[in-house]
Amino acid sequence: MKIAIIGAGASGLICACSTAIKAKENNSDVEIILFESKDKPGRKLLATGNGRCNLMNQNEGDYYFDSHSFSSYALKRFNVSSNLSFFNSIGLYTRSDEEGRIYPLSNQASSVLDALRFACESNKVKFITDCTVTEIKRNNGTFLINNTYTADKIVLACGGRVGAKSFFGYELLKSMGHSVTSIRPSLTKLEVKDKKQVKQLKGIRQKGEFSLFDGTELIAKEKGEILFTDYGLSGIAIMQLSAFAVRYKNIDRLKIQSDFVSELSYNELFEAVKSFAAGGTVILNENLLSGFVPKRLGEIILKSLDISLSSDPKKLSDKELKAITSKMKKFTFEISSAKGFEDAQVTAGGADTALFNPETMESKKVKGLYCIGELLDVDGLCGGYNLHWAWSSGRLCAESMVNELLNRKG
Numbered sequence: 001m002k003i004a005i006i007g008a009g010a011s012g013l014i015c016a017c018s019t020a021i022k023a024k025e026n027n028s029d030v031e032i033i034l035f036e037s038k039d040k041p042g043r044k045l046l047a048t049g050n051g052r053c054n055l056m057n058q059n060e061g062d063y064y065f066d067s068h069s070f071s072s073y074a075l076k077r078f079n080v081s082s083n084l085s086f087f088n089s090i091g092l093y094t095r096s097d098e099e100g101r102i103y104p105l106s107n108q109a110s111s112v113l114d115a116l117r118f119a120c121e122s123n124k125v126k127f128i129t130d131c132t133v134t135e136i137k138r139n140n141g142t143f144l145i146n147n148t149y150t151a152d153k154i155v156l157a158c159g160g161r162v163g164a165k166s167f168f169g170y171e172l173l174k175s176m177g178h179s180v181t182s183i184r185p186s187l188t189k190l191e192v193k194d195k196k197q198v199k200q201l202k203g204i205r206q207k208g209e210f211s212l213f214d215g216t217e218l219i220a221k222e223k224g225e226i227l228f229t230d231y232g233l234s235g236i237a238i239m240q241l242s243a244f245a246v247r248y249k250n251i252d253r254l255k256i257q258s259d260f261v262s263e264l265s266y267n268e269l270f271e272a273v274k275s276f277a278a279g280g281t282v283i284l285n286e287n288l289l290s291g292f293v294p295k296r297l298g299e300i301i302l303k304s305l306d307i308s309l310s311s312d313p314k315k316l317s318d319k320e321l322k323a324i325t326s327k328m329k330k331f332t333f334e335i336s337s338a339k340g341f342e343d344a345q346v347t348a349g350g351a352d353t354a355l356f357n358p359e360t361m362e363s364k365k366v367k368g369l370y371c372i373g374e375l376l377d378v379d380g381l382c383g384g385y386n387l388h389w390a391w392s393s394g395r396l397c398a399e400s401m402v403n404e405l406l407n408r409k410g
Contacts, residue, residue, distance in 0.1 A: 001405050002031045004143065004151035006133045006172070008041030010390035011373025012157030013116040017090065018398035020123035028405050032125045033149065037132040037166065042113040044163050048387065049101075053109030055087070056080050056391070057384040058100035064380045064389065065243065067181075070353035071378045071389060074361070078392040086395065087112075090119040101384050134168050136176065143368065153368045155397055160347025160374035161185075169375050170350075177365050179352045181377045184246045185344030187239045190256070191232040193334040197300065201228035204294050205235065209262035212241045213255050220244040223262065233333060239345065240381050246338050246348055258331040260293050270325040277313035277321060288313050292328065301327045346386050350377040360400035361393060372397045 003019060005012045016034045023030040034041070048054060057063070060080055064071050078086075084094060084102070092115040093105040104111040120127070128149075136154060137144045143151045158169030161183055170180045192198055205227050212219040224237035233256065245254055261269050273288070282288050286309035289298030299309055305323050307316070316324075341347070351371050355364050363369040372393040380386045 001029070001153065001401075002142075002151045003033070003153045003155065003401060004145055004149060005032065005034045005155040005157055006145075007157035007159055007169075007373075007375075008034050008036035008127065008129075009157060009159045009373065010042070010045050010387055011159075011394040012036075012155070013042060013045075013113075013120060013394075014086075014391050015155055015157060015372060015394035015398050016125045017116055017119035017123060018086070018395045019401055020120065020125050022398060022402045023405070024123060026402065026406055028402060028409070030402070030405065033151070034120065034125055034127050035131050035133050035145070036127065036129045039130050041117060041127060041129065044159065045113050046109045047163075048109055049103065049384075051109050052103050052107050053112045054101045054103060054382075054384040054387065055094060055112065056083060056102045056388040058096050058102065059383075063383070063385045064378060065186075065247070065348060066353070066378045068353045068358075070356070070358045070376070071393070073358045074392040074396040075388065078395045080388065083388065083391045083395070086391075087115065090115045099383070132166060132168065133172065136172055138366075153370065153401055155370040155372060155401075156351075156375055157372050157394065158375050160350060160379075161341050162344050162347050162374075163341075173351050173371070173375070176363075176369060178355055178363065178371075181349040181352055183347060183349040185338060185341045186243045186246050186348035186379055187345035187382055188242045188246070188343050189229065189232060189234040189339040190238055190242055190245065190335050191337045191339065193252075193336045195231060197304075198228050198232055198333070199230045200300060201296055202230050204228045204297060206258075206260055206293060206297060207262075208237075209259040210237045210241060211257045211259075212244055213257055214248065214253055219254070226258070231339075232336075236382055242338055243348065243379070243381055245335060251338060252334075252336050254335045256333045256335065258333065259329050260297065260331060261328050266325060266329055269328060270322060273325055273328075274318075274321050277316050280314070282313050285309050285311050285313050285316070289324070289328070301331065304331075345382070346379050347374055348379050350375050350379075353377050359396075361397040362400060370397045370401070 005016050094102050096102045143154045207225045209223045211221045222237040222240045226235040226238050361370045373390045
């Protein structure tokens with residue numbers, strides 16, 4: 001059996017080496033060709049996790065956007081424990097941090113790529129790089145690729161739109177009778193309407209609790225750190241919220257409510273601010289909030305309430321102190337838009353999963369056609385969830401193809 005895998009990213013690499021290993025274990029004759037449009041495999045993988053590669057997350061759960069619950073079978077069949085065992089078997093060991101994020105023990109994404117690449121090469125997977133697949137045709141029960149290569153099975157592992165200068169994955173799907181859902185950048189940065197306000201805070205990082213609202217309806221909430229930029233907001237907490245925000249047609253109706261001192265309740269914070277104001281150690285209002293938030297952020301909070309920065313804090317009324325406290329607990333940014341694919345970490349949307357079998361990853365319309373990874377309409381939050389989907393969908397596809405071959409032989 002000859003298998004062509006289109007795309008040598010995370011899902012394509014693990015599918016290729018898993019297929020080769022499983023076929024070898026069962027004395028099955030399989031030829032695997034891995035096509036990659038770039039000059040080397042796994043370039044995007046090297047950039048994940050700021051070059052450290054956040055492989056997975058120990059906190060398995062409902063961290064995926066998946067309209068048909070398509071991913072659940074693969075994620076259960078090849079859970080975190082199963083995937084870690086596989087990586088150990090090909091020479092990669094890992095560690096996890098306090099938030100459950102799993103990284104290679106070396107702390108280098110190159111270790112992950114090397115393990116997968118060496119597993120492919122040692123099991124005779126053939127790489128064809130600098131080759132963009134633009135056409136796949138059915139040819140007497142087999143597939144013809146770019147009018148040059150033939151295969152009995154095709155696995156589309158092209159990834160999503162993020163980081164791709166030229167991309168034919170969705171066109172290949174459509175040419176084979178498959179529909180593609182709306183494509184959007186996800187895990188990205190958010191632009192705000194009042195850019196003058198955030199420009200004054202550019203470069204400041206602030207931890208807290210951040211809530212995404214549509215009017216009075218709470219959409220999602222995240223604890224973590226945000227980063228102020230000249231156009232809006234960045235940081236892990238904002239990227240997590242962006243995954244929800246980009247799914248709204250009218251994203252400019254959304255707002256982010258920020259609790260900059262989430263460690264304290266409203267009453268605790270009010271008493272602390274009141275004590276500081278009356279204590280005499282703070283001479284001017286501009287320094288009143290410096291014990292809670294960065295000074296520039298404190299000044300913006302006071303300015304938004306029309307409170308003079310150069311006045312004496314002892315002169316602040318209880319009403320003003322309550323307003324300051326409320327602003328620190330509920331500072332609002334109105335969203336104008338999300339940044340594009342060039343700033344995103346993952347693609348939301350993709351191949352309509354209703355047309356694929358979740359227990360095999362095979363097309364329901366075209367026998368011998370499989371689709372895995374980010375090309376499908378499945379995406380997750382930050383923290384290793386998107387790579388977990390790549391590993392699990394790739395391994396399930398590999399198992400399905402080899403099992404079919406074994407059933408034929410039996």
